[in-house]
Amino acid sequence: MFGISLASLIIRFVFGGLAVALATVISEKLGGKLGGIFSTFPAVYLAALVTLAVDFRGQSLIQESIHLSSGAVIGIVGCIISVALTAYAVQKIGFRRGAIFSVVSWFILSCLILALKHI
Incomplete structure (x- = not known):
């Protein structure tokens, strides 16, 4: 960015x-x-x-679009897993703690997916 x-x-x-x-x-x-x-x-x-x-223009626009899209894929995979975990967490620990858990789990999952992608 x-x-x-x-x-x-x-x-x-x-x-x-x-x-x-x-x-x-x-x-x-x-x-x-x-x-x-x-x-x-x-x-x-x-x-x-x-x-x-x-x-950006030309080839650099294409490269930046690829980088952005790659990051978006990582983010959405983290989001999908996080939503599944959050649905379970909200039922078990309540809305407020479940919402906090949602944000934290999404961030951790996205970082893990990013790290695995670059191994």
Whole structure:
């Protein structure tokens, strides 16, 4: 993420924020499991991918897109495992501790997957 312009950061912030807000509204309207699908909308990834074109061109744009996408795959695998663990944890230890567990487990799992990828 270093080496990107201020304009790119602003676009990512606005685009990502709007997408998250829209996904939240849709989730509230649909409720339940359908709402959960929209709550995982990859807004930050899409914003980051689109704005790479602000700072990069040609082959470097392709390389940066590959790096970003590779990181996104690692993050989503960590997220999938974390969601499964969190569903279990919330039932066993309650919502607040389950939510904290969710964030911590996602971070640890993503770091482990990243480390394994680079071995």
